[in-house]
Amino acid sequence: MATASRRSRDRGSRGEARLPLPSVRGADQMTRPIVLGAGPAGSVAAMLLARAGAEPILIDRQVEVGDAICGGFMSWRTAASLRALGSDPLTLGARPVTRLRQYSGERVAEADLPEPAYGLSRKALDTALRASAVQCGARLEIDRARSVKEGEIEGERRSWHSPAIFLATGKHDVRGEARARNSGNLALGLRVRLPPSSELERLVGDAIELHLFEGGYAGIVLQEGGNGNVCLALRKSALAEAGGDPWDLLRKVATDNPHFASRLALADAEEPVDTIGAVPYGWTARKTSHGIYRLGDQAAVIPSLAGEGMAIALASGQAAARAYLAGESAELFQRRFAQRAARPVRVAEKLWHLAETSRGAAGLTLAASAFPELARLAMKMSRI
Ligand SMILES: Cc1cc2nc3c(=O)[nH]c(=O)nc-3n(C[C@H](O)[C@H](O)[C@H](O)COP(=O)(O)OP(=O)(O)OC[C@H]3O[C@@H](n4cnc5c(N)ncnc54)[C@H](O)[C@@H]3O)c2cc1C
Incomplete structure (x- = not known):
């Protein structure tokens, strides 16, 4: 052959x-x-x-x-491929994730995932x-x-x-x-880890959290050992606008987003923030x-x-x-x-464009809260 x-x-x-x-x-x-x-x-x-x-x-x-800098959210499709290749996410220590929780400002929406997913470090x-x-x-x-x-x-x-x-x-x-590099969609990625704690378990639990805000979003998920992975994607210019210090940028996002602020408060401010620039979405x-x-x-x-x-x-x-x-x-x-x-x-590009404006983010969160089926459909449509 x-x-x-x-x-x-x-x-x-x-x-x-x-x-x-x-x-x-x-x-x-x-x-x-x-x-x-x-x-x-x-x-x-x-x-x-x-x-x-x-x-x-x-x-x-x-x-x-x-x-690697990554949200560390393993979709059910990724998990299925992995199993077919002979590795089970659970044996690698992955944490099951069953719900999507979405925030914009004070608004919260929650929907079950179409199938169980996982949180696993890269x-x-x-x-x-x-x-x-x-x-x-x-x-x-x-x-x-x-x-x-x-x-x-x-x-x-x-x-x-x-x-x-x-x-x-x-x-x-x-x-x-x-x-x-001809797209207008260059994104900046930031990642900070949260140490395991009962407060983190209480706040995040078995959800993948999406905190939507003007100019980007933060994804938070628990991974093996109960560690929290906080990963943000923002417009490329955001870091320079915040004065070039990733921690200042995180604090700026937290100022307008109280739910995100309560999670960020659990981070060790001495921890370095990992960054990656110019991701061509x-x-x-x-x-x-x-x-x-x-x-x-x-x-x-x-x-x-x-x-x-x-x-x-x-x-x-x-x-x-x-x-x-x-x-x-x-x-x-x-x-x-x-x-x-x-x-x-x-x-995914359409969702990202909607989510990165405060109006679009509020609309997405309202829609997801009134019609969780819509959120599930969007999740299914953005799978390979
Ligand atoms: C902010 C952010 C959050 C994300 N969150 C998620 C998420 O939650 N879930 C999800 O499924 N995806 C997520 N992604 C996407 C995911 O991280 C990537 O799609 C995935 O890592 C791509 O895998 P890869 O194997 O192509 O490349 P990579 O994972 O980037 O691996 C590339 C490899 O190549 C090696 N390498 C690079 N350059 C060289 C060189 N010059 N010579 C030799 N070796 C080299 C590196 O060391 C590395 O091992 C996220 C991406 C970003 C930017």
């Missing part, structure tokens, strides 16, 4: 020109697919490639798996997925890519060559294949370079309000590995995946 699929891959399913084999050192490097980035998208792709005997090389810049999830990829036979290499082009990754340690590169560097762009790769399969946030960036980025990461990792193994070109995979991601990304 491996031989047949390799032959058809060389031809390209749409007759695209075959990529000339690069002049490289080791023979194995000429054919082994390379996955760049061991986040959820890359690890899953590497896992499936390894299971099929394709002997992938998985490259990440970090030796120690970090705790450190726990990414560690488990990376370990599974390695266990399945992916060769893990630590290097930081400086640039990528067809057939070649220029790393800090060395250069890597392969006719098939799976670009899974997530939030981080790599020179040569950086995402276009709504960006989708409809095209790609020959032999470069784009995954996760390098394939489509769904506004984080939907809590579906990890599901997109897993879905694209699986789809790209299958496409490669079936001999499908990267170009065809990318077109197909863009079509698949279009509806959830569009719905």
